[in-house]
Amino acid sequence: MLYSFHWSAFAVFAFFVVGVVGFSFFLGRSAKTASGYYAAHGQIPWFVNGIAFAGDYLSAASFLGICGMIAFYGFDGFLYSIGYLAGWIVALFIIAEPMKKLGKFTFADALDARFQSRPIRLVAAISTLVVSIFYLIPQMVGAGALVKPLLGIDFEYGVILVGAVVITIVVTAGMVSTTWVQFIKGGLLVLFCIGLVGGILLRGHRVTTDAGRQTIEKTKAGVLVNGKPQSVMNDVHPVGHIASLAGGKTETGPLGPIAYIQEFAGAKIVLAKKKVTPTTQGSITEFSPAVSSGRDMLAPGQSPTFAGLKSGKTSDRLNFISLMLALFAGTASLPHILIRYYTVKDAAAARKSTVVGIGAIGAFYVLTLFLGLAAMTTGVVDPTDSNMSAPLLARSFGELPFALVSAIAFTTVLGTVSGLILAASGAVAHDLMTVYLKMDLNDTQKVRAGKIAAVVVGVIGICLGMAFKGFNVTFLVGWAFNVAASANLPALTLLLFWSGTTKQGIVAGMLAGLLTSVGWILLSGDAMTNLYGLAATSSPVPFNQPAIITLPLGYLVVWGVSLATRPRMTAGVI
């Protein structure tokens, strides 16, 4: 039985959620002005902001998605860890200090500091909304997946619960509350995962028996598991085992981190190979044991996303390069990350907090490999849902670790979604209503408008979260990185590095990056299969990840349009 309700788990979970919401109400007293609501008065200490960066960034995609992807496909999931961290190098060395110096509340503040242009405001606000919503979807999917086993409620109710709690947090206290929630969550997540990996290393590897072949048959009458109606007592068995260890051992005993990976590399791993067969009534999904070498699982190309690396086809290789480019360039283009630079006092504090963030985020990403590999080999993985691998791994240590990890994962979603909704509400209330539409709002009205926008964006997130049920959350976040990198990074970096950049260039470049990346994603083979139920071969684009085309296109358009619209009197000034 994979999932069952436990009061102890529920109690820990409820304690976390009530604590976080109560904390938000407490902090809400200091967020009456726009500066307090959107930027925490710029008074967050740099260390707190650094850990809050980790809390903001280590989303459901990082915790649930990456661990799940490693548990299913090995090293391929770790590639996301590497790419996500690499993006912080762009943030630290290129973006952090200028963002703090140029902006006030939103990403558009920095872009528009030079020109005071309404079209820039409009496009930047639209870009912020699109990227935030793309990023919001996987967080909601992760939340729904988490709440289902923890509270015994359906996925849809889980999504609604997360949406309601997050909207409450954002509406009560804005950035002050969001920052402290992210700080607490970021710290807890890293510390708890260190403890969990300690337990994994102490346990070491051991040979165990696999569950064997399993089937899930979906019919009009209901779902059959192994030929019998699905119920709490008759559900899919967890999978993922070690068939043999190097040297004929049956267990290793406690291991150091390097020895743990070396022993894994020498082991034979039994995974569940999935095969779906359509039937007249629905479908039959079969999970058969398949033996793989541990060393193969520590090489790229095992997952559908990266399988092309082994094919040698140019389009598959371009797809891989494109995703790694998006991960590298996307972080420093995410509006909900960029607005965190406004919560500290000055540029030096922005820089220091980024260094702290890199330390915490890097530490966590190292841990993801151990968490994922342990889930793969401990017989805990739900073959129907990769997102639950880390919490189920924690359950192998007892109900309390499971409750703690689920509660932390839930606050992980809360922290990230709070930041996303805040970024989106700032784009609506500050960029669109105050600057673009020139509505004469006083401080109180601006805060109220932001809160209403937060509710609307939250509800949109809830609806989309339900629509994308079943997607791996890391896969979905990859889309958000592609869009953010293509739409925002060219305009932002050329504004900093090239004095010839014009407002027309920025507007055109952002629009080009945004429209082409979203369009490419919606026409990709992945979208054809997962969104429209069509064959991947019906896609008109040659590969799934657009950044390798749309990011350079964004730069080209900013540059070309800027040259064409550059005032003569400033020509030649660089």
Added chain:
Amino acid sequence: MNLASAHAPSLRPTRLGLALFTVYVALYVAFVGALLFPQPADDGTQTGMPYPVVGGFGLIGAAWLLAVIYAFGTKADLTVSEQGGC
């Protein structure tokens, strides 16, 4: 007004920042490039850490190291700005 010329010293990344950024980009490109080529097949005789894992940990370690170098390399600037408290 040309913003870049008015604010160039403070808005553009520091030389140290650009140098460290270049170093990391080179490492990242080398890592991604190496993965494009077929990995050695498992013949059952290999021991030790697989190269992709070593490369991945190396990149994460490099990010830490460069961030620390940057923090120390810009310490004078940080100290001045810290005088008003954080």
